Amino acid sequence: MVAAAEARAKQAVQAHNNWTKQSSPGASIQAKESSRHPDAVQYRLFVTGLPTDSLYTAWSWPLNSQPQQVMEGITIGKDGVLSCAGKTPEQCTSPNPGGNDDAIDFTFYPQKGEPYRLAFISQHDPQTRVAIVLVPKPIEGRDKGCTLNAIRLTPKFELSYITATGFAPNTDLSFDTRSWDERHLIPGRTDAEGKTDLMMLNGVVGHDRGTTTVKVIGTQCSPSLRFDWGPVNLNAGQKH
Numbered sequence: 001m002v003a004a005a006e007a008r009a010k011q012a013v014q015a016h017n018n019w020t021k022q023s024s025p026g027a028s029i030q031a032k033e034s035s036r037h038p039d040a041v042q043y044r045l046f047v048t049g050l051p052t053d054s055l056y057t058a059w060s061w062p063l064n065s066q067p068q069q070v071m072e073g074i075t076i077g078k079d080g081v082l083s084c085a086g087k088t089p090e091q092c093t094s095p096n097p098g099g100n101d102d103a104i105d106f107t108f109y110p111q112k113g114e115p116y117r118l119a120f121i122s123q124h125d126p127q128t129r130v131a132i133v134l135v136p137k138p139i140e141g142r143d144k145g146c147t148l149n150a151i152r153l154t155p156k157f158e159l160s161y162i163t164a165t166g167f168a169p170n171t172d173l174s175f176d177t178r179s180w181d182e183r184h185l186i187p188g189r190t191d192a193e194g195k196t197d198l199m200m201l202n203g204v205v206g207h208d209r210g211t212t213t214v215k216v217i218g219t220q221c222s223p224s225l226r227f228d229w230g231p232v233n234l235n236a237g238q239k240h
Contacts, residue, residue, distance in 0.1 A: 005201060009159050013199050016153060016161065019061065019117045020131045024050065027130040029120070034105055041136035042105040046080040047120065050130055054122045055090055056082070061117040063155050074120065077103065082120065113139040113152040113160070113227060141214075141225035148216055148223040157229035162198040164216050164223070169194045173218040179211065179229075180204040188216075202229040 027049035073092035077083035086093035094102030122128035209230020
């Protein structure tokens, strides 16, 4: 049973890492935060390397769900901004007054560490596409140029994906993880770019929620972070 859970977790991590790899060669996308409130964060997205005479469909991949279509008729406007031109029936129309040539503000209501995985696919050629992962409320720890990051891969944080960057290349280190009365020292090794990662199945027998702390023990730095797992606000989501 544990082996089956670990196999599913590995598949989830791999699929998450592969999301942005679907982008067409030469295509890229950048996000610029346009607004932030206690519960909501808005971004405008800018695309390069894709045809500007095509219409695009937005797809979203929420946690614990399959990718789903969320918007059609998107155009690439001035400076590559994703927009609702509203000039033809096929183009989306902005709800703002005028409704034409308006940049789209993608609005999210995130939990801490929650990724929002978006892809924009040409309605004329499905192989023409670009994808991005946004984490509006990151969980990070930093120390002496090294960074530790925790991504929520299930709504209750039963599965977390930890990444460590900025370390010396090709060196050994260890992850010190703690939750309730459980502690684990997990060995790791950085790659040629000084990066490594860790998949964690959170949860402790006898508890439906808790706090996990993760610390990297390295030769040059030791960043740490913490996050809560268990029931979350089920009203969190996204709008466009």
